[in-house]
Amino acid sequence: MARFAHVKRITNETQVQIILSIDGGPITLEESLFEGSSDKEHALQTTGSQTISVNSGIGFLDHMLHALAKHSGWSMIVECIGDTYIDDHHSVEDIGIALGEAFNKAMGSVRGIKRFGVGFAPLDEALSRAVVDISNRPFAVVELGLKREKIGDLSCEMIPHFMESFATNARITMHVDCLRGFNDHHRSESAFKALAIAIREAISYTGGDEVPSTKGVL
Ligand SMILES: [Mn+2]
Known part of the structure; x- marks a missing residue:
């Protein structure tokens, strides 16, 4: 399942x-947030076993989320209508929150x-290097060393x-470091x-049914 x-x-x-x-495969969108304003609706892109569609309202964030879903093996639809007339902050943060909630919910009990x-x-x-632990201990250390103010319409600080x-x-621990690189688009x-x-590695199955913790619970 x-x-x-x-x-x-x-x-x-x-x-x-x-x-x-989280396991890819077919997904469907029952009701788009963009219904009635079809100008912003994106077509679902299905490649192989994954369906990915990202419409965050911020082009470079779409590109990053697409890469995240693709290489995680996920099928994912992201839609956001945000107050980008202010700036990109609320949209980017709220998509991060919602995606984390979705990940946590989809993972269910960790066995x-x-x-x-x-x-x-x-x-x-x-x-870049990333190390994650599906730990139920939320913590992030992220050092990307970005120099530009923005990439496209996405603020580098976001x-x-x-x-x-x-x-x-998502209630996970992660450390993400960009180790080298000159170009901020490449670094990100x-x-x-x-x-x-x-x-992708952390969520993959071992073939057993154990809770992977000495405590017996995560
Ligand atoms: Mn914030």
């Missing part, structure tokens, strides 16, 4: 909807998974903030890919 969650998070600042299948995962991803001259919001609400994308590779 696929690990699945549907999260809708509506506030005065943003409307976010996320459909997440029979590896729990720990490590990922390294290069992108040309850039190289990239670690997104990862922190995700980790807190390699970090998301490294995180995806680490998550």
Whole structure:
């Protein structure tokens, strides 16, 4: 049975909807937030066993979330209508929160998974490392060393903030470091890919049915 969650998070600042299948496979969108304003609706992209559609309202964030879902092996739909006339902060943070909630909900009780995962991803001259623990202990250390103010319409300071919001609400521990690279687009994308590779390992099944903890509970 696929690990699945549907999260809708509506506030005065943003409307976010996320459909997440951690094991990939087919997913459907019953009611789009964009219904009635079809100009912003994205077509579902199905490649192989995954369906991914991201419409965050912020182009570079779409690109990062697409990479995260792809390399994590997820099927995922993300929709956000946010107050981007102010800036990108509320949309990015609230998508991080909602995606973390969806991940936590989809994981359910943590049995029979590896729990720990490590990922390294290069992108040309850039190289990032991510280490995650599906721990029920929310903590994020994110050091990406980004120099630019923005990449496209995404503020660079919001990239670690997104990862922190995700980790807190997913209730996972993660350390993400960009180890080298000159180009901030490359640094950021390699970090998301490294995180995806680490998550993919951590959520994979061992073949047993144990809770992976000396405490017997996570
Ligand atoms: Mn914030």
